[in-house]
Amino acid sequence: MTVGLFIPCYVDQFYPKVAIATLELLEKLGQTVKFPKGQTCCGQPMANSGFAHLTGPLNERFVDQFGSVDYVVCPSGSCTLHLKDHLHSHTNESAATAIRQHVYELTEFITDVLKVDSIKARFPYRVGMHQSCHGQRGLHLSQMSELNAPAFSKPGQLLSQVTDIELISLDRPDECCGFGGTFCVVEEAVSAKMGKDRVADHLRHGADYITGVDMSCLMHMEGILHRQGSKTKVVHIAEILNNS
């Protein structure tokens, strides 16, 4: 079984340590990981801005690069959801379909495909879990507070296996951080306010770290934490699960 590692463009450029943690974690869990050359972006920034019609070439590239792996794994709920919902190909739709069916966000790949029930990691801090909307409401990584349905959380399940971690609870367990792709600049005022409010919830409950499955949300909250001069940091869940 080969796992194709898809690293979103902004993670590649700004958070290589998250990509390295993802790769190392998958290898620790016994996976043969390929990092197909020439990858860039899933196309979401254009599509969510109303320009999905431009993303044809990106889609074809993606299908070319990942057509031969058994699973595509990505440390981002949002990019994974975009691929699952919107990846199509004019030249090889059967390969695109196979990718849509076999693309996984990192934590759901570990819980649902690898079925790992014991993670050897240590993270001796108070940690707040940010539920990124596309991972949660799109990929159903965790139960959603709006629904009358039993609670579960795939990332939570993994974090609870980490030694010495202290998970905090929040006043609003699954409110959006306001990043929203181009929303963060087009609707700057609301976006920044949403980010401030989300960060404040974590700070109120004494978080040393805010974690999540999407670096984009964390990047947004990090920008606010840095502006406020806060000591609280953001950390991608792959970095915690890979930490010993």
Added chain:
Amino acid sequence: MTPAHPELAERFNRDEDRVNWHDETLWFVRQKRDKAAHNLPEWEALREMASLIKHNVLGNLDQYLTEFEANALANGVQVHWAADAQEHNQIVLQILKDNQVDRMVKSKSMLTEECHLNDYLAGQGIDVIDSDLGERIVQLAGEAPSHIVLPCIHWKKEEIGVLFNKHLGTEEGCADPQILTGAARLHLRDTFLTRRVALTGVNFAIAETGEFVVCTNEGNADMGAHLADVHIASMGLEKIIPRREHLGVFLRLLTRSATGQPITTYSSHFRQPRAGQTMHLILVDNGRTVQLGREDFRNSLKCIRCGACMNTCPVYRRSGGHSYHAAISGPIGSILAPNLDMKKHADLPFASTLCGSCTNVCPVKIDIHQQLYKWRQVLMQEGEATTAKAVSMQAMNTVLSNHGLYAFSGRIGRTLMRWFPGLVNNKLNPWYKHRNMPEPPKESFGDWYAKNRK
């Protein structure tokens, strides 16, 4: 020209304490909704059933409408059809003229807001008084409702005290809700007793019986309709449900979703005029059949106007209803408004992070956030993008479609950011206004991988 949502939202955000208050007030309503929904084990099944009933209605709307009309006529109700807002308003005016009155009392109807009925009638010399307390407050203030269920949710009680002092003569400085509602009650009682024509909205119209149901908490629709000689009811075409037995599904969902109450205080059935009364029912299209024809957006017509999507929307709570500059605001308004006027409302589908909470609270399971995404595609293809946006999207796409160019631009960009942080950390960068930029690393993951895993 009305400023777009980002500009209006920015103005709303200049008073952060007020934003916090607005956000927390509506979050409290969302929490009440959660409690009500989570106390009903069959909640998710009810939502599914409601969605399926409305699905059936939208697929057979023509038949249900004619069935409803025939039954309503047999009950002695006068039925009118209005193709658009203008026709609706003219029909109302004609009824008023036929009855030789120049004053009317009106209970809550978002349809009449959509048709701008009050402005139209005012221009014709007709005095309209809104009898819903929240609507009366915004009417006295010369504003439109900011929320479909809680029209004056953006007003604080102290501000209402000032407004009532000016218009209803309450004591200066009085902000006691009990006293203020008492004053409104006296003022409205006089209105109810002296108006000969009352207009109400319609929440549900039952094809099988020709009756319609109006839901209020204040009983103001009943007070108006029972005391007037003429009752006019305005309804959107999509308010039809097939049978009486379906009503319970919706009544159980409506107020639990809206405010967390098990049911509205008054759920009044109007079937036929009482002796000596005339009853008019106006069936309004105003773009609904166009939306019915847009397959991707059709099921927005399932909406029962509970407002749950507004209460849960993190953007709505932090931008206020007026920032949507449409009769119906919030997530549902953002998928309804472009149907009426794409150009005017091209900003609204972008006033969302696509977080999906709206879709989860919707009692009739409208895929609101998916439709927001789809409207974005339609609007950009229809040429509603600014040139700057279209050019930057093309440029971004070109870079991302060429790995060499992508890797090169990334390296240059990160290097420039490290050497000259002022290039991005300045006021021209909207990100930087409230947030620091990420610190650019020396090498990308691609660079690291090439060095370490070959």
